[in-house]
Amino acid sequence: MGRVRGILDRYEWDYSDNAQRGNTPNVTRAGTGVSAGIQCIRHEEDNRAADCGDPKEEHIHSQIKFGPSDRIAIFRSLRTLDIIQAMSDNLPIVRRTFLGIGGAAVLAAQTGNTPGASGVKVEKNVVVGKGGDADLHCDIYRPPVGTEKRMALVHFHGGGFARGSKETLANKVTPITARGYVSIAAQYRLSGTAKWPAQIEDAKTHIRWVRANASSLGIDPQHIAIVGYSAGGHIALFTAGQADTQLAACIAFYPQTDVRVVAQALMPAGSDDVAINDASPIAHIKAGYPPTVIFHGLVDVTIPPENSQRLLQTLRDAKVPSELHTFAGVPHEFDMHPEFAENCAGLTDFFLERQVLHPRTYPPFAPGGGRGRV
Numbered sequence: 330m331g332r333v334r335g336i337l338d339r340y341e342w343d344y345s346d347n348a349q350r351g352n353t354p355n356v357t358r359a360g361t362g363v364s365a366g367i368q369c370i371r372h373e374e375d376n377r378a379a380d381c382g383d384p385k386e387e388h389i390h391s392q393i394k395f396g397p398s399d400r401i402a403i404f405r406s407l408r409t410l411d412i413i414q415a416m417s418d419n420l421p422i423v424r425r426t427f428l429g430i431g432g433a434a435v436l437a438a439q440t441g442n443t444p445g446a447s448g449v450k451v452e453k454n455v456v457v458g459k460g461g462d463a464d465l466h467c468d469i470y471r472p473p474v475g476t477e478k479r480m481a482l483v484h485f486h487g488g489g490f491a492r493g494s495k496e497t498l499a500n501k502v503t504p505i506t507a508r509g510y511v512s513i514a515a516q517y518r519l520s521g522t523a524k525w526p527a528q529i530e531d532a533k534t535h536i537r538w539v540r541a542n543a544s545s546l547g548i549d550p551q552h553i554a555i556v557g558y559s560a561g562g563h564i565a566l567f568t569a570g571q572a573d574t575q576l577a578a579c580i581a582f583y584p585q586t587d588v589r590v591v592a593q594a595l596m597p598a599g600s601d602d603v604a605i606n607d608a609s610p611i612a613h614i615k616a617g618y619p620p621t622v623i624f625h626g627l628v629d630v631t632i633p634p635e636n637s638q639r640l641l642q643t644l645r646d647a648k649v650p651s652e653l654h655t656f657a658g659v660p661h662e663f664d665m666h667p668e669f670a671e672n673c674a675g676l677t678d679f680f681l682e683r684q685v686l687h688p689r690t691y692p693p694f695a696p697g698g699g700r701g702r703v
Contacts, residue, residue: 448473449506451499457538460518460531467535468495469546470502470512478509478686480552481539482580485532487559487662489585490520490595501558501664504674510681511546513539517564524597525608532568536576552685554578554619559632559662560585563610566640569621570613577685579621580677583629583661586611586636614643620650620684624673626659650684 452469459465472478484502486493495514502512517531536553543550554577557565562584569579585591588608596605606612621644625637637653644651654676656663664670683689 458534468514470506476509481511481548485557485561556580558582566610622680623653626663629661631661
């Protein structure tokens, strides 16, 4: 906590010093920003990083502009920052690359200014098609009036493929819905009812329904993303790799990528190693895979965070725009805590803004040269 206070003290000093001159303070810190007030001024691949000598290192430097209200909100959000700021020394890519203190600070400030859940409207148990002989349902979460971004996120719950329901998603989907996205909480057949690949068939049914109903949902049919949690993260990642889904992005929370540990429950009897390996989403990641953002707690003992590190590397090897955000001191399903659901929603929103809604690129960092966004 002392480290965070020290950094924020420097922000306050910069603010006060500039305020006396009547200027807007500019504070530069390493990290990913999560606010319209952040301009990422460098995103460079294949440059040797000064701090680690890794030729594949990525750095994002954020220029953060604080106003008086932001400054107050930041200091009120120290508890959230204390949770977010620590990166694991055991995950070098993550520690050096993602979720720097600068971005986390502005994200915390922004959290207090997001639309309230009171503006989100829910329509329950809408039939989208058939899963085998039974109806498949979804819950539609619509964003507050005036926030609409005309993009849909189709969410799949966790539960080891054998349990869980769309009803468990309410508190997880509300924060991102409040930021302007239509959220679809999707039902799918559990493994006790139907074995693999029934779950992917059901996911595709939901996506087809959302695309066919884009007008009534108020979304662009080209702007549909898939979101999954744990086992649902596996469904999201696998579905995103199928050519007929044409998804704009994938968001995976602590996803299950190692099918071997769930094969007995998920796979049909007699499935061999070839079938099990093919059921892994990693086997379907290649060039053209949609932009993907991953979230994982660093003390998750249900699905090790190293799984997501390997997933990130696979995405990077395929040149897929991708990020992995890790959080110190939190276990599996950490986003059941409201502060994490809110902060992950902010990071997701920022990712989708950059990669889907308003795509842009960032020129390489050039010391002493011009910097800006393209």
